[in-house]
Amino acid sequence: MNALKVFNTMSRRKELFTPLKAGGVRMYVCGVTVYDECHLGHARSAVVFDVICRYLEHLNFEVTFVKNFTDIDDKIIKRAEQESVPWQTVTGRYIDAYHRDMERLGVRLATLEPKATEHVNEIVTLIQALIEKDIAYPVGPDVYFHITAFPRYGALSKRKLDEMQAGARIEVDERKRHPMDFALWKGAKPGEPSWDSPWGAGRPGWHIECSAMAIRHLGETFDIHGGGEDLIFPHHENEIAQSECATGKEFARYWVHNGLVTIDQEKMSKSLGNFFTIREIFEKFPASAPVTAEILRFFLLSTHYRSPIDFSDKALRQARAGLNNFYDLFKRLEEGSAQRLPGKAEWQKVLTRIARSVEEAMDDDFNTPAALASLQKFRSDVNRRLHAGLSSSEGQEALGVFRKCGQILGLFQVPSSDWEFGQAVVAGPTDPLMDYPPTVVVSSKASIDDSEIERLLEERQQARARKDWTRADAVRQELAERGIAIEDRADGSTTWKR
RNA sequence: GGCGCCGUACCCAAGUGGUUAAGGGAGCAGUCUGCAAAACUGCGAUGCGGCGGUUCGACCCCGCCCGGCGCCUCCA
Known part of the structure; x- marks a missing residue:
């Protein structure tokens, strides 16, 4: 009955959306690696899939929304080492920070928010299945996925294996059967966090966790798999290869990717150092958190989710x-x-x-x-x-x-x-060099309380009654300087806003 | 080098093979108002990066070029 169309990265076309099981939608979205504060780019992805989930529910689908935390990885280990704390301290802190940021943004909790480290058993089982099929192979303490075992490799990112090798910049590990083979399991170096496995103590590779968690919570085939477009390759490509080789079934039916946030037309990222954390935006923006959240969401949603957006x-x-x-x-x-x-x-x-x-x-x-x-x-x-x-x-x-x-x-x-309008001050010239009047930083709720405003308005009302415009305007100016804009209504009343 | 995406008015940003190319912001003018503010009304791309091609007809399809970006390495 609904005519929802979704752009599928796999086909590069908009397709009519029909869930596998009528009435229900199963969606998996790659969450964050919890080693640091989230930035605006993470916020975009979160808001986009939050809205997609809200809309699916609006269409009366019962949505099972899974969003994972990657809570074991090189960067987490490194951070824990730097701080001389257990890795759980790092991941715990940034999972909390993530939840704080999402709550401020009005992003609702996913149905399930699984963690990689809580699915090591499933991961090991999955890897074993791949080894049995001779699609994965151990190399010392590591296990690799043999990429040529999956002929459709590259279908999502539209790459061909031989073309990629020409431009490969990575150093090839000679023990690998194919230069593009990737790690499913990484043997632990001394002192590193590890889990037992048939191949010795180690930890999961990056991609396998998502396959394991998605299959565990949504089944071998589910409806929507999402994430930032920078995950298309290699992350999602590898997820598909592993999962489909292990199960023999189609992994996800619709691949949805959001565009990236840029600053001065350049990708916002940790490595470029040009990022704004969600936390600092909320702390610096001159408005309360609920108001800031809507402004951020309005900004994020005023560009289509697949296009880049410049902050x-x-x-x-x-x-x-x-x-x-x-x-x-x-x-x-x-x-x-x-x-x-x-x-x-x-x-x-x-x-x-x-x-x-x-x-x-x-x-x-x-x-x-x-x-x-x-x-x-x-x-x-x-x-x-x-x-x-x-x-x-x-x-x-x-x-x-x-x-x-x-x-x-x-x-x-x-x-x-x-609501805080934050546009109270009307005095002062507009800078002709700017195509926008300067923002006046006002609207701190603490600066003036409501009773004080009412008192000043009453005073102005009396001044107006005796046509003392000078006094009336002085009151308005005073209010403006304290972040309050006033509007006289046709019926003689006056309203105000921050 | 390989693959992919994008280029719409001052800014942001939808969109369609064929009636007037949405909407918002900013700007200007007007209505209202003691003055403001808000709101409303009007103005603003004869053209959708450039050049060719397909077509009766293209901003929308194809090719080339220019410009920008992303991925190919951890990345939302």
């Missing part, structure tokens, strides 16, 4: 401006204005149409920018109707539609009285 202060300001327009309307809607009897039939049609257009956008490979455009159109429409006289019940219904559609995106969920 900057300006981009964030544009996102905030867009969101401010919505919350401005929400405030006015909540003020209510019983002016007119509801025109039921036509109005219901309007509400249905907007909800439908959001669904149509999302059905088209989760086209969040188009969904936002629909909502912005609706915002403008409601503003016009409000101007013409909207009944308060109609206003409430409009609000309900915004919040319900917004739920899919994780937007419009902040109570409008808590």
